[in-house]
Amino acid sequence: MTEPIGRFSASGTIGRGLQEAPILRQGLALTWLLAAVGAGGRVIVPIVIQQAIDRGLDDSGSGISVDMSFVAWCAVIGIVAQLIAAVSQRTAIVRLGTRSEQALNDLRTRLINHIHKISLADHNEERRGALVARTTSDIETLAEFFRWGGLAWLINGTLMVIVAGVMLAYNWLLALIAIGFAIPLFIVLQAVQRHLVKAYETARRRVGDMLGSISELVTGAETIRAYDAGDMLLERNNELVKKRSDAQIRGGIIGAFLFPLGEVFSVVTIATIVAVGVGIGPGGGLTSGALIGFIFLTYRFLEPIAEFTEVLDQTQTAVAGLRRVLGVLDIPVEPPPPEHPRPLPAGRLDIDIDDVTFAYRSRGVRTGSDDVVLEHISIHIPAGQQVAMVGATGSGKTTLGRLIARMADPIAGDIRLGGVPLSQVADADLRSRLVVVAQEPFLFDDSIYANAVFSKPDVGRAQVDRLVDTLDIRDWIDSLPDGLDTRVGERGDALSAGERQLVALLRAGIADPDVLILDEATSSVDALTEVRTSRALQHLAEGRTTIAIAHRLSTAARADRVLVLDHGRLVEDGHHDELLTADGPYRRLYDAWLAATSTT
Numbered sequence: 254m255t256e257p258i259g260r261f262s263a264s265g266t267i268g269r270g271l272q273e274a275p276i277l278r279q280g281l282a283l284t285w286l287l288a289a290v291g292a293g294g295r296v297i298v299p300i301v302i303q304q305a306i307d308r309g310l311d312d313s314g315s316g317i318s319v320d321m322s323f324v325a326w327c328a329v330i331g332i333v334a335q336l337i338a339a340v341s342q343r344t345a346i347v348r349l350g351t352r353s354e355q356a357l358n359d360l361r362t363r364l365i366n367h368i369h370k371i372s373l374a375d376h377n378e379e380r381r382g383a384l385v386a387r388t389t390s391d392i393e394t395l396a397e398f399f400r401w402g403g404l405a406w407l408i409n410g411t412l413m414v415i416v417a418g419v420m421l422a423y424n425w426l427l428a429l430i431a432i433g434f435a436i437p438l439f440i441v442l443q444a445v446q447r448h449l450v451k452a453y454e455t456a457r458r459r460v461g462d463m464l465g466s467i468s469e470l471v472t473g474a475e476t477i478r479a480y481d482a483g484d485m486l487l488e489r490n491n492e493l494v495k496k497r498s499d500a501q502i503r504g505g506i507i508g509a510f511l512f513p514l515g516e517v518f519s520v521v522t523i524a525t526i527v528a529v530g531v532g533i534g535p536g537g538g539l540t541s542g543a544l545i546g547f548i549f550l551t552y553r554f555l556e557p558i559a560e561f562t563e564v565l566d567q568t569q570t571a572v573a574g575l576r577r578v579l580g581v582l583d584i585p586v587e588p589p590p591p592e593h594p595r596p597l598p599a600g601r602l603d604i605d606i607d608d609v610t611f612a613y614r615s616r617g618v619r620t621g622s623d624d625v626v627l628e629h630i631s632i633h634i635p636a637g638q639q640v641a642m643v644g645a646t647g648s649g650k651t652t653l654g655r656l657i658a659r660m661a662d663p664i665a666g667d668i669r670l671g672g673v674p675l676s677q678v679a680d681a682d683l684r685s686r687l688v689v690v691a692q693e694p695f696l697f698d699d700s701i702y703a704n705a706v707f708s709k710p711d712v713g714r715a716q717v718d719r720l721v722d723t724l725d726i727r728d729w730i731d732s733l734p735d736g737l738d739t740r741v742g743e744r745g746d747a748l749s750a751g752e753r754q755l756v757a758l759l760r761a762g763i764a765d766p767d768v769l770i771l772d773e774a775t776s777s778v779d780a781l782t783e784v785r786t787s788r789a790l791q792h793l794a795e796g797r798t799t800i801a802i803a804h805r806l807s808t809a810a811r812a813d814r815v816l817v818l819d820h821g822r823l824v825e826d827g828h829h830d831e832l833l834t835a836d837g838p839y840r841r842l843y844d845a846w847l848a849a850t851s852t853t
Contacts, residue, residue: 270575273363273582274356280348285411287345292412294338295553296419301331303546342408349407353399361392364578370586391574398571405564409557416554423547424539427526431551434522439558442514445507452504459497466490519555523548588662594679597686601636602671602767602798604657609666611649611656626652627821630666634814639794641803641812643842648818650802651692654770657800658689670768688766692773692802694757696745701730702737704745705759712763720762724789726755751782758789769794772802787811806846815839 309324420428470477470486477483530544611627627649634640642650656663659675668675670687696704706712717737721730729752733739745753754773761769771790783805790801791811803809810829817825817832817839825832825839832839 269579273579274360276359277352277356279352281352284345284348284352284407287341287348288407288411289415291338291342291345291408292415294334294341295412296415296550297334297338298331299546299549299553300419301327301334302549303540303542306542306545307540308542345407346404349399349403353403354396357392357396357399360395360578364392364581367582367584367586371584391577394574395571395578398568402564402568402571405557406568413554413557416550420547420550420554423543423550424530424533426533427530427539427547430525430529431522431554434518434525435555435558438515438518438522438555441518442558445514449504449507452500452507456497456500456504459493459500463490463493463497466493515555515558519552522555523551526551588659588676590680591677593677594682595673595677597673597678597682598671600767601796602686603636604632604634604768604798604800605667605669605672606630606632606634606653606657607667607669609653609656609663609668611652611661611663611665625821627656627663630821630823632816632823632826634798634800636671636798637796639799639801639811639813640816641801641809641814642816642818643803643806643809643839644818645842647820649821650816650818651772653818654689654772654800654802657768658687658770659683660689685764686766687768687770688761688764689770690754690757690761690772693750694745694753694760696741696748696753696756698741698743700735700738700740701733701756701759704741704756705737705763708760709763717759717763720759724758724762724792726759726785726789729755729785749782751786754786755782755789758786758793762793766797768798768800770800770802773804773808806843809839809843817842 305324305327309320309327310318417428417432420431466486467490470490477486526548527544530539530547533539535541609627609630610625612625630653642653644650655661656668657670657675659668659678659680662676670678670683675683697707702714702717705717714737721727721737730736739747741747741753741756745756748756787808790808801808801812803812809815812829815825815827815829815832816823817837819838825835825837827835833843
């Protein structure tokens, strides 16, 4: 991935994330203030207890007397403080939760839009599955952090800071003892937590291995029985089940240390504070109420530490996810949009390719070691001409088609459409005038009609029906069980390769472009589908500038002009009959194609 490792530290990643999500910064100070009020309310209770003991109880006489009015006021103050703290803390949680969800929604939307705008080369380099993961699992990791880890940092972090300040105000020596015990407690719990995470990761892997083995036993039952391999595979499966059990037990044993470790440290800390506090005594300015209040404060201070050990791991995971998200956002938009777009002229459009050279870049940035795919290509295609581009695999014909459609920009040279450089044409204007039918067209899991009109949802069924007749594919549509309402399946799997091409041509006809670029499917199709496809393409190409990236040379034979590419260079340019007579590269390609098709 294009993850800026080394470029962003953890703090730098968080700072950059706040820049990318400005809504998260809005009102952050007020949210922190509300969290502080909530934490302060929880700290008031130990202070009230201390005051009630020191000032509400009097043991100077023959017995202990209680000032009930003062104790009652202390109770009222404690209750009011708790109510204020609860309301403030809940408001802070709601504010953080709302802001974080809004910020993550904006970030996910920006990320999806950005992925849609980066070049196809970057799509291939980043792997589409990884790009999907950035918008799903990585964003969800951030969401989980805000639902729990972010709240822990906000509420518990503020609480610990306030409690530490109050403890220092009570008695600096006892405060240092509490903090001194808290540091090794945090270190030990984090180490145990790290081992626990590894143990449960191992357990999850063991579960996956076990489920995979069980799935093989069930789905491969016929093969297993045919080769009498059941005993061997069952033994392997039982071993995987035992490994899974051992991993779960080890995780449980490690996890069992967490709670008692925290309790042991708490007991030792409190015992030490009591011993030292008694030693200080009233002579050192430490009253009985102050010592009891300090014990309550110590518990308040130690409580969040065990949770922080888990929060720290979640924070590291969230920072790593945010770093990967920022890495995708840092991928430059290619091709870049024009600063001052020029409109395309009305009417049919010609194409001028002027000394174009192109190379796919190496990972990261373009270097001199990049493989050149096209070299010094110069072609003029008059408006309305039907051109076929042919060549061996890797000759650069598909790449040239992508450059004409401005899926990428050449590293040298220029391409003009209707006299306007492509780099100066707004993308919306270009896509409304030029359509590409890919070699493997993507179809949505919907009906043929929905796939045909997805770019123009306002097109009515009557117009689609007329186009079906115009493309002369009515017989195919009528042969389908539900006609235009026939569902194509996921990615069009319910249709053959040739039928998917027919849907793509119908979609292109709905778009009604002035320039059509067709990358023919290489998959073999039956003779009837090939006839339908050729017939539909012929009707669709009428009156349009058409470039067919031809894999079947029967297409080239019907074209007005044939361009032959070889190793990134234009080696022949002419009509089919002329090129056959010339006995050059095209003749060799044609003879090889005839030989291949005659033996199949």
